[in-house]
Amino acid sequence: MSKVVLRDSPGEIPAASRVQRDLTGDRPAADVEMARVLGTLPFRMALDSSGAGIAHWKHEPLHDVVAPMSHHVIMAYNGVVQRMERRSGKDIAIGTFRPGAVIIIPEGSSSRWDIPKPVDVVQLYLPQTTLRRVADEAATGVSPELLERTAHPDPVTSRLLLSAADVLEGNEALDTLFRQQLMDLLATRLLAAHTGSPGTIAPARGGLAPKTLLRAIERLRSDSDSDVSLAALAAEAGLSRFHFCRAFKDSTGLSPHAWLRQHRLEQAMNMLRDTDESVVSIAAALGYSSQTAFAAAFRKLTGESPSDWRRRAR
Numbered sequence: 344m345s346k347v348v349l350r351d352s353p354g355e356i357p358a359a360s361r362v363q364r365d366l367t368g369d370r371p372a373a374d375v376e377m378a379r380v381l382g383t384l385p386f387r388m389a390l391d392s393s394g395a396g397i398a399h400w401k402h403e404p405l406h407d408v409v410a411p412m413s414h415h416v417i418m419a420y421n422g423v424v425q426r427m428e429r430r431s432g433k434d435i436a437i438g439t440f441r442p443g444a445v446i447i448i449p450e451g452s453s454s455r456w457d458i459p460k461p462v463d464v465v466q467l468y469l470p471q472t473t474l475r476r477v478a479d480e481a482a483t484g485v486s487p488e489l490l491e492r493t494a495h496p497d498p499v500t501s502r503l504l505l506s507a508a509d510v511l512e513g514n515e516a517l518d519t520l521f522r523q524q525l526m527d528l529l530a531t532r533l534l535a536a537h538t539g540s541p542g543t544i545a546p547a548r549g550g551l552a553p554k555t556l557l558r559a560i561e562r563l564r565s566d567s568d569s570d571v572s573l574a575a576l577a578a579e580a581g582l583s584r585f586h587f588c589r590a591f592k593d594s595t596g597l598s599p600h601a602w603l604r605q606h607r608l609e610q611a612m613n614m615l616r617d618t619d620e621s622v623v624s625i626a627a628a629l630g631y632s633s634q635t636a637f638a639a640a641f642r643k644l645t646g647e648s649p650s651d652w653r654r655r656a657r
Contacts, residue, residue, distance in 0.1 A: 419504035438494025447492035480585035513636025550594035
C-alpha cells in the first residue's frame with residue numbers, strides 16, 4: 344500500500360518528499376516546490392510515495408517564480424475574490440481568483456505569480472503516468488496533455504477538490520482508497536475538460552461477477568495486512584482500476600471507499616454497543632490514527648460522538 348502522509352498542523356516536510364525528483368531530470372516534487380514558494384507548510388496534506396496527493400494551503404500574498412515540477416498541479420480556490428497575474432515568458436495571463444475557478448500548472452512548466460492577497464487553496468498533485476493510465480483505461484481517445492489554465496471557470500473540478508481536504512479521516516486504508524479514487528476521478532475530468540482535444544469516456548460494462556464481487560468484499564473486510572489499494576482490488580478482479588471502480592459501484596451502489604467507510608462504521612457501532620472496549624481501543628482496532636480522528640469520522644456519518652451514540656444505543 345502507498346505510504347500516506349497526513350498532517351493537520353505545521354510540521355516538517357517528509358524526508359522522502361524533500362528529495363523527490365523526476366526520473367527524467369531534476370524537477371522537484373510539487374509539494375516541495377510549493378513549500379518553498381509559499382514559505383509555509385500545508386494546513387493538511389496526504390501524499391503517496393510518488394509525491395502524488397492532495398494538499399490544503401493557506402498562505403500570504405505571493406510574488407515569486409514557480410519552478411518546473413515533476414507533477415501536474417491543479418488548484419481550486421476557496422477565498423475572497425481577487426485579481427492575480429501569471430507570467431510565462433512573454434505571455435501574461437490576468438485572471439480572477441473566485442470560488443468555482445481552477446488553476447492548472449502542467450508538469451514541467453514555469454511561471455511567475457503575483458497574487459496580492461492571502462490565499463486559501465486546495466491542490467492536487469497528479470503524475471503524468473496517472474493521467475496517461477486513466478486515458479488508456481477509459482478509452483478516451485485523448486492525448487493526455489493538460490492545458491495551462493489561469494483562474495479558469497470549472498465548478499465541477501473545483502467542488503471535487505475542495506471537498507477532498509475535508510474527507511481525509513486519519514484512517515490509512517480509508518484515506519488511501521479515497522485518494523486513489525479521487526485521483527482517477529479528477530484525471531478523468533481533466534481529460535474531458537482540460538486537454539486540447541476533449542474526448543468521450545467509454546460506457547460502463549456492467550457490474551462484477553458474483554464471485555469476483557465476493558472476493559473484493561472479503562479483501563475490504565479483512566482485518567489482516569491485506570492490501571486494499573485500488574491496484575490490488577482491480578488486479579484480483581482482472582480489471583483496470585477505472586473499470587473496477589465502475590463495476591463495483593454498479594454492483595453495490597457504493598464506491599470501494601464508500602463501502603469500506605460504511606463497513607468501518609458498522610464495526611464501530613457493533614463494538615460500541617456490544618463490548619465495553621474504550622473508544623480509544625476501538626479507534627486503534629479499526630485503524631484510525633487517533634481517538635480524535637475516529638470521533639470526527641464517526642460524528643460526520645452519524646451526527647453524534649461515539650460516547651453519546653453508545654449511551655443512546657444501550
